[in-house]
Structure formats: C-alpha cells, structure tokens
Amino acid sequence: MKIYRYPTKNTWTDLVKRPVLEQKEISGLITEIFTEVEKNGDKALIEFNRKFDKAETVSIKVSDVEIQEAEKQINDELKQAIQQAKENIATFHASQKQEIQKIETTKGVVCWRENRAVERVGIYIPGGTAPLFSTVLMLAVPANLAGCKEIILCTPPDKNGNINPAILYAAKLCGVSEIFKIGGAQAVAAMALGTESIPEVNKIFGPGNQFVVAAKEYAQRYGVAIDMPAGPSEVLVIADEQAVPEFCAADLLSQAEHGSDSQVVFITTDLKVFEETIEAVGQQLRDLPRNEFAGQALENSSFILMNSLEEALEFSNLYAPEHLILAINDFEKYIPEIQNAGSVFLGNYSCESAGDYASGTNHTLPTNAYAKNYSGVSLDSFVKKITFQHLSKEGLQNLGKTIELMAEAEGLFAHKNAVSIRLK
Ligand SMILES: NC(=O)c1ccc[n+]([C@@H]2O[C@H](COP(=O)([O-])OP(=O)(O)OC[C@H]3O[C@@H](n4cnc5c(N)ncnc54)[C@H](O)[C@@H]3O)[C@@H](O)[C@H]2O)c1
Ligand SMILES: N[C@H](CO)Cc1c[nH]c[nH+]1
C-alpha cells in the first residue's frame, strides 16, 4: 500500500502508472502463440491447454451433454439471480436502440444511417482467477439484442478439462452458439484465425489478463476488430468527510481481489476518512477468504490525501479509471468535471459490485487509462452503422454546383463529371 499526503502535481505522472508485465516478453510470446495456432490449429490449442492451464482436453468443443449437466448443477436461487441480472442488462442495453433518423440536409438530399449487426462475434470469458459467468451476460445479451447471427464463446478449462457450470448455464440462457475450452492469448488467436473447430470471427469482445489484452491488440493485424483493451480491473474512489470508510474499503477490495495486477486508488480530502479507510482495508483484507490476490494488488495501490475535490477530479481525469466512485455528498455538482472514466458510481450506496453484476450497465470497460479514448461495451459495439442517401433530381440541382466546384479544386474531373453529366 503506497500512502501519499498532498502529493505535488509533478509527481502525478508516476502515481497514475499501472503495474505492467514486461512488454517485450509478452509480445514475443503472443507472436509465438499466433504462429503456432495458425500452423497447427486445434492440435496447438490442446497443447496450450496442457502448457498454460495444466488441463487435458481431448475435444475443445463443449458438448450438448456437458451443457445439460451444467444446468442441473446450478441451484434455483442462483438461476433467479442470473435471470434478474440478465433482465436489467437487457433493459439498459435495449434502451440504447435508436430510431432511424432521416434528415434532409439540402432540399431533395436525404441522408440517414442504419445499423447492421456484426455477423459473427467471439466473446472471451475470463476464467483464470475466477469463472466470470457475469461476463457472459454482459456480452451475449447485447450481442443478441443487436442481432448478431453467431456468438462464439471461449473460456479456459479447469485442470480436469471442464468449464465452470455457471458459465455454461449463462451461455445457454443467453443464446451463445458454440462454446470452446480454451483461454488466454491462444483463445484470441483461435477466434481471429479460425481453426478446424473454432470459426473465425469478425470481432472479438471481452476482458482478460495482460496476455488476453496483448493478444486482442495483436489480432487486429489479421483484420479482426476488437471492442477495446479491457485488462486488469481498477477502481478509483473519491471520498469526502461524509463517506463511510468501511464502504470505501469494501469497494477498493472488491476490485483488488480480481488479480495481483489489479490496481485501486483511494483519494480523500478528509484526514479522519483517510486514516479510517486505510485501517478498514487492513481489517477487511484479513477477514476476506482467498485474499492473496487482493493483498498483492494492494501493494501496487495508492491512498492519497488531497487538498480539494477539484484537485481529486483533476487527478482522476489524468488516471482515467475503469471505475470511478464518487463517495461524496455533492456528486451532482462534480459530474460535469468527469472527463475520463469507464463507468461512474455516485454516492455511498452505489457500490461497484452493482455494475459488475446486476444494475444493468456493462462491466466490460477500458482499463490502463484507455478510458481517455474508448467507451465500455454497449449495444453499439455489436453493430456497424451504414450511411444511406437519396438525391432527387432537384436535390442534385441544388447541390451540384458545390460538388463541381470542390471536385475541380481537388483536380478530380471525373468526380465533377458525375454531376455535370446528370445536369446537362
Ligand atoms: N476491464 C474489464 O472490463 C474486466 C472485466 C472483468 C475482468 N477483468 C479482468 O480480467 C482479468 C482476468 O484474468 P484471469 O487471469 O483471471 O483470467 P483470463 O481468463 O484472462 O486468463 C487466464 C489465461 O491466461 C493464460 N495465462 C496465464 N498465465 C500465462 C503465462 N504465464 N503465459 C501465457 N499465458 C498465460 C492462460 O492460458 C489462462 O487460461 C483480471 O485481471 C480481471 O481484473 C477486466
Ligand atoms: N469488476 C470487473 C470489471 O473490471 C467485472 C466483474 C465480473 N465479476 C466481478 N467483477
């Protein structure tokens, strides 16, 4: 845990750095993995399961029997919880649908956009530190609402070569087409390149560790699109004097527990809240089952005392957190000041776990300061927008002179002629 009291602005660039694996090592490994998958297909994937996940997999495709068996292992209470989360996610994402808006830019010139779903999408479901079946809902629900024809899911197998039953249950519930037992960079390579059993997809979605993020970035050179870099989880909490230290500590630990390379940042203007939150983090960490990841993540994490909420917001915009929690009284006032963040949680009761599971917003979000230039997953992530236009003869008469003049000025006479020939 790194503690800073009133750090000067010239130290901020160091404070916003994330813990990253050695880039050179990762990129060498990713190239190797893609080359191997391209050359040996499924055989390479089975070998990677052995090497990276210590798993024996005879067949990498999940069978219908495995899916039926999984359903029996999920109790009714969890099924109901999954159902409620799914409905909220569907409601929020369905609200993002927009009516087609035809607009007449000049009399007789009508322009509009129409959505078309990305046809075949690949969704990566993390399974290294925890089986994130909630991510199935976050990706498959909007993919279905958007009208994607095929949803291919990849997730790492356990040591016995099995997939967590809740992942299989959620996948079936959300209309996933095919499920494969393969994780990490090799799963991304398989979806980008295609193998004997895994179809090549048009766009790859989903969060993952630094191997997965690096592989998604690499995959783009094969013509596949990606949602965004969604890596190790992070949260930045800004608290004032009325914040509840135990709540702040719980939110910080909720993201720290994702993995040793997660990072959490706590900023407050109040000395009492500062000291009590640090103490509460220590206490809650001791009581947390499987707390080793959270403990390691806290070593990379900062607790900062600042002079004002304005300064805290300025720091937050530089950090560009995946999640921002404003545990402050006057949060409405500060909303316009938020420039860079993946998803924002307002007040003392908007715990980040709500967005992780069930409030309705998407939990697949940009990390590592990518919130400066990317949005989280939404319905739009699963569609392409095609523009249309119709010009009547009158429309071309009204706009023709402008087009001819501009084409001539660019020295493109065939462009000019495409107008002139029609208006002769
Ligand atoms: N940003 C977001 O939206 C978001 C959402 C959910 C989860 N997350 C993050 O996703 C991550 C999930 O990571 P995870 O590790 O639990 O699961 P994961 O499924 O992303 O990664 C596990 C895979 O990594 C590969 N791997 C592990 N060590 C390796 C090595 N040394 N060399 C090559 N490959 C290796 C293995 O193949 C394994 O299957 C966490 O960091 C979590 O915080 C982010
Ligand atoms: N907090 C993660 C995104 O960074 C999402 C998640 C899934 N399950 C629990 N949490």
Ligand SMILES: [Zn+2]
């Ligand atoms: Zn989480």
